[in-house]
C-alpha cells in the first residue's frame with residue numbers, strides 16, 4: 262500500500278505539486294500519464310526519495326516518512342521498499358549484465374556472490390537475456406539495455422516497481438520488445454505494485470488497472486483505463502487524448 | 511686521453527646502486543598510496559563544499575602547488591623537530607626526534623605533495639562520473655559510502671588513471687631528492703659512489719639508465735592496467751564483430767565469466 266498525504270514539492274520556488282493526496286493498493290498497476298513538464302517524474306522520484314519532498318507524508322507498506330527531515334539511515338530504509346527503472350537505463354557501464362543485476366544483491370542485501378548470481382540469473386532469464394549474461398552494456402541494443410534495467414530493479418524483490426518512461430529513449434522498432442517484457446513482469450507477479458509513466462497510451466490502456474492523469478501538479482483524472490481513455494470528464498484530459506489520437510493516426 | 515670516461519664502470523656499478531632500489535620504490539609506493547587516500551578525502555571535502563574545511567584544503571593545495579618539492583622536504587625535515595619541541599614543552603610529553611626514522615619525514619613530505627596534486631585530478635574525475643549511474647546505485651538502496659566504493663571510485667579511477675600514472679612516474683623521479691633528509695636512495699648512493707671514485711659522470715649516467723628503465727617498466731605496467739580496466743570499452747567496440755567468438759586477447763582480459 263502506498264499513501265501520499267499533502268505531499269508538496271517545489272524546485273527553487275517553482276511549485277511542481279502541492280498538497281497531493283493519493284492512495285494506491287498493493288497489486289495495482291498504475292499508469293501515470295500527462296503532458297511534458299507536469300511533474301510526473303518528480304512525483305515518481307519522490308516515492309524513491311531521489312527527490313526530497315518539501316512537506317506532507319509518504320507511506321509505503323507501513324513505513325511512513327514525514328517530509329522533509331530524514332536521517333540517511335531512514336532514507337535508505339525507505340528507499341529499499343521500491344525499485345526504479347530509468348528512462349536512460351543508467352546501467353553500470355563497467356559491469357557486465359550479470360554484475361549489473363547482482364550488484365544490489367551483493368552490496369545492499371549482503372548475499373554471497375554465488376547466491377546473488379543465482380538470483381540474478383533467474384531475473385536475467387525473466388527478461389530473456391540469458392544469452393548475453395557476460396556482455397557489457399555497451400554491447401547491447403537500447404531495448405536490451407532497458408531489459409537489463411528491469412532485471413536489475415526486479416532483483417531487489419521490492420513490492421513496488423517504479424518505471425519512468427522506460428521506452429521513450431528507444432528507437433521505435435525496439436519499443437515493443439521492452440513493452441512485452443513489462444507485460445510479462447506484470448502478469449508473472451500480481452502482488453507487485455507497479456507505477457509506470459509512459460506516453461505509450463495504448464500500452465497503458467492494456468496493462469494498467471488504474472490510470473492517473475497528472476497535469477499542473479494535480480491529478481485531474483483517476484479511474485479505470487476505460488473511464489479515463491473512453492469517457493474522460495476533464496477538458497484538459499480530453500484535449501491531451503485527442504492530440505495523442507491525432508498523432509497515432 | 512685514456513679513461514676520460516670509464517664505460518665499464520657505468521654498467522658494473524648498477525648492481526651496487528640497485529641495492530637501494532627498494533628504498534626508492536618504497537618511498538614511491540607508500541607516498542602514492544597515502545597521497546591517493548588523502549587526495550580522495552581532500553577531493554570529497556572540496557566537492558561537498560564543507561565549510562571551513564574546504565577553504566583550508568584550498569589554501570593547502572595552493573601552497574603545495576606554489577612551492578618547490580625540495581623546499582617542502584626541508585620544511586618537514588626542520589619543521590617537525592621544532593614542532594615536537596613545542597609539543598613537549600606545552601604538553602609535558604617527551605617525544606624524541608631521534609626516535610623518528612628519517613624515512614618518515616620523506617614519506618610525509620611526498621605524501622602531502624601527492625595528496626595535493628592528486629586531489630585536483632580526483633575531483634575532476636569524480637565530476638565526470640555519470641549522474642545516472644549514481645542515481646541507479648542510490649535507488650538500489652546503497653549508502654553514500656557504498657555508492658562511493660562501488661560506483662564513484664571505480665569509474666573515476668578509470669578516468670583519472672592516465673594522470674595518476676604520470677603523477678606516479680613524476681613521484682618516482684622526485685624521490686631522488688630524499689637525500690635532503692639523509693635517506694639513502696638510489697641517487698644518494700650514486701653520490702656516495704661518485705664521491706669515492708671521483709667518477710661523477712659515470713655515476714649519474716648509471717642513475718639515468720636505472721630511472722629511465724624504471725619509467726619504461728612503469729609505463730608498460732600502467733598500459734596493461736588500463737587495458738584491464740577498460741575491458742568494458744573494448745568489449746563495446748567488438749560489438750559489431752561476432753558476439754560469441756571473442757578474440758584470444760579479449761578472452762584473456764575478461765576473467766569473470768559464468769558458465770551456465
Ligand SMILES: Nc1ncnc2c1ncn2[C@@H]1O[C@H](COP(=O)(O)OP(=O)(O)OP(=O)(O)O)[C@@H](O)[C@H]1O
Nearest residue numbers: 272273277295296297298299300301302303304426
Ligand atoms: N532537479 C530539478 N531542478 C529544477 N527543476 C526541475 C528539476 N527536475 C525537474 N524540474 C522541473 O520540474 C518540472 C516537472 O518536471 P518533471 O520531469 O517531473 O516532468 P514530467 O512530467 O516528468 O515531464 P516529461 O514528460 O517531460 O518527463 C519541470 O518544469 C522541470 O523543469
Ligand SMILES: [Mg+2]
Nearest residue numbers: 301302303426
Ligand atoms: Mg519525466
